[in-house]
Amino acid sequence: MSRTRDHQVGLPARRAATNLLxxxxxKKQPLDDVLGRAQxxxxxxxxxxxxxxxxxxxxxxxxxRRGQLDAVLNSFLxxxxxxxxxxxxxxxxxxxxxxxxxxxPAHAALDLAVRLAQWDPKAKRYDKLVNAVLRRxxxxxxxxxxxxxxxxxxxxxxxxxxxxxxxxKERALEIAASHLVEAPLDLxxxxxxEGWAERLEGRVLPSGSVRLLPKGRIEELxxxxxxxxxxxxxxxxxxxxxxxxxxxxxxxxxxAAPGGKTAQLLLAGATVVxxxxxxxxxxxxxxxxxxxxxxxxxxxxxAATWQPEERFDAILLDAPCSSTGTIRRxxxxxxxxxxxxxxxxxxxxxxxxxxxxxxLKPGGTLVYSTCSLEPEEGExxxxxxxxxxxxxxxxxxxxxxxxxxxxxxxxxxxxRTFPFQFQLDxxxxxxxDGFFAARLTREG
Ligand SMILES: C[S@@+](CC[C@H](N)C(=O)[O-])C[C@H]1O[C@@H](n2cnc3c(N)ncnc32)[C@H](O)[C@@H]1O
Numbered sequence: 001m002s003r004t005r006d007h008q009v010g011l012p013a014r015r016a017a018t019n020l021l022x023x024x025x026x027k028k029q030p031l032d033d034v035l036g037r038a039q040x041x042x043x044x045x046x047x048x049x050x051x052x053x054x055x056x057x058x059x060x061x062x063x064x065r066r067g068q069l070d071a072v073l074n075s076f077l078x079x080x081x082x083x084x085x086x087x088x089x090x091x092x093x094x095x096x097x098x099x100x101x102x103x104x105p106a107h108a109a110l111d112l113a114v115r116l117a118q119w120d121p122k123a124k125r126y127d128k129l130v131n132a133v134l135r136r137x138x139x140x141x142x143x144x145x146x147x148x149x150x151x152x153x154x155x156x157x158x159x160x161x162x163x164x165x166x167x168x169k170e171r172a173l174e175i176a177a178s179h180l181v182e183a184p185l186d187l188x189x190x191x192x193x194e195g196w197a198e199r200l201e202g203r204v205l206p207s208g209s210v211r212l213l214p215k216g217r218i219e220e221l222x223x224x225x226x227x228x229x230x231x232x233x234x235x236x237x238x239x240x241x242x243x244x245x246x247x248x249x250x251x252x253x254x255x256a257a258p259g260g261k262t263a264q265l266l267l268a269g270a271t272v273v274x275x276x277x278x279x280x281x282x283x284x285x286x287x288x289x290x291x292x293x294x295x296x297x298x299x300x301x302x303a304a305t306w307q308p309e310e311r312f313d314a315i316l317l318d319a320p321c322s323s324t325g326t327i328r329r330x331x332x333x334x335x336x337x338x339x340x341x342x343x344x345x346x347x348x349x350x351x352x353x354x355x356x357x358x359x360l361k362p363g364g365t366l367v368y369s370t371c372s373l374e375p376e377e378g379e380x381x382x383x384x385x386x387x388x389x390x391x392x393x394x395x396x397x398x399x400x401x402x403x404x405x406x407x408x409x410x411x412x413x414x415x416r417t418f419p420f421q422f423q424l425d426x427x428x429x430x431x432x433d434g435f436f437a438a439r440l441t442r443e444g
Pocket of ligand 1: 254255256257258259260261262275276277278281301302303304318319320321
């Protein structure tokens with residue numbers, strides 16, 4: 001294949017990556033939304049699987065390494081980035097990512113980036129700038145990178161400051177370092193973890209989850225359509241387990257969609273009422289349960305005000321949150337969320353908690369969880385609930401129950417996980433989402 005033809009072959013994937021980065025970083029759209037749209041008709045709908053995978057890898061690397069890439073680019077953009085330049089910034093960012101972190105040969109990365117600029121009416125007058133800047137990135141970028149603290153510079157200040165305040169500098173660095181590597185794919189299986197691990201070339205984790213390295217579309221993996229398993233990070237599988245054996249119990253799963261925890265509650269023997277305010281997400285939950293051969297009553301309602309006639313033996317409240325514990329999987333979060341979002345979400349979580357408590361039978365159990373590293377959405381939320389409502393107590397994790405003796409169980413009896421935990425033998429196989437969960441009881 002000639003060099004020109006080779007480059008043309010790589011163009012659609014680069015164009016998709018540029019458009020995806022433009023949507024996330026310049027138009028502030030969540031990556032999952034634009035990728036989702038891509039499947040059914042948007043950015044990548046007509047690309048073969050190999051190009052889709054390449055586009056995703058370019059986008060992931062550009063977001064994970066954005067701080068380093070910006071530092072390198074800025075040192076060659078003497079007058080900064082021109083305004084109103086269309087996709088110029090995503091072209092430079094993704095070009096630098098390919099040169100510095102993806103082993104793409106310089107001639108290919110440069111040629112493709114220049115073509116992308118020429119194709120965009122707003123960026124085309126900067127085609128020579130693209131060529132000049134990326135040439136310097138190829139020559140000098142590695143040297144500049146060697147002077148940077150990668151975990152720190154790839155974490156925006158607003159998150160870095162929060163994590164240092166909450167967890168100290170050492171842990172903040174460990175959290176940030178974990179975000180440089182894409183997360184593995186964890187599955188919760190209905191049964192036979194060893195069998196599924198063998199079929200999917202995965203490993204069984206001590207918790208019973210099966211871990212794989214991400215490969216292609218999830219819907220195409222063996223066992224998906226027959227409902228043998230569902231995708232759920234190992235940390236996300238822990239809160240429902242804190243409710244223990246639920247045989248014969250009536251359980252409300254508030255904020256239930258897409259249903260990973262509903263499925264766990266059903267398999268633990270509960271009769272489940274699954275509540276979510278989003279009709280589209282509730283539909284997804286229904287589809288997921290159907291695929292898994294499970295059934296729950298589903299209700300579309302605002303869980304902050306919902307008042308059914310009967311109270312529940314147990315409640316799981318897996319509240320909407322900033323999701324800063326899932327940045328390994330969602331590297332766009334640092335650039336889309338803010339302190340303001342966290343304050344607003346904390347207000348909603350408090351209202352959800354107050355209503356959840358009112359739905360609990362005396363002596364009943366409530367597990368409150370979030371996939372956030374922010375204490376306002378976890379530890380502080382529970383402390384404030386107990387101050388408002390003296391009948392609520394923490395029912396501490398005991399050393400003799402599953403994972404009660406792990407580093408995730410805190411002295412106060414709550415669960416707190418970090419993305420740098422769960423280290424296996426290589427970074428690609430390691431890590432877990434950052435999660436908070438507390439088991440609470442209502443006395444009287
Ligand atoms: C963290 S997700 C839940 C994940 C789910 N528990 C699982 O394990 O698959 C939060 C959910 O809360 C829902 N939600 C947000 N605000 C809500 C509200 N006021 N009432 C009910 N559901 C809400 C969202 O639609 C979203 O599906």
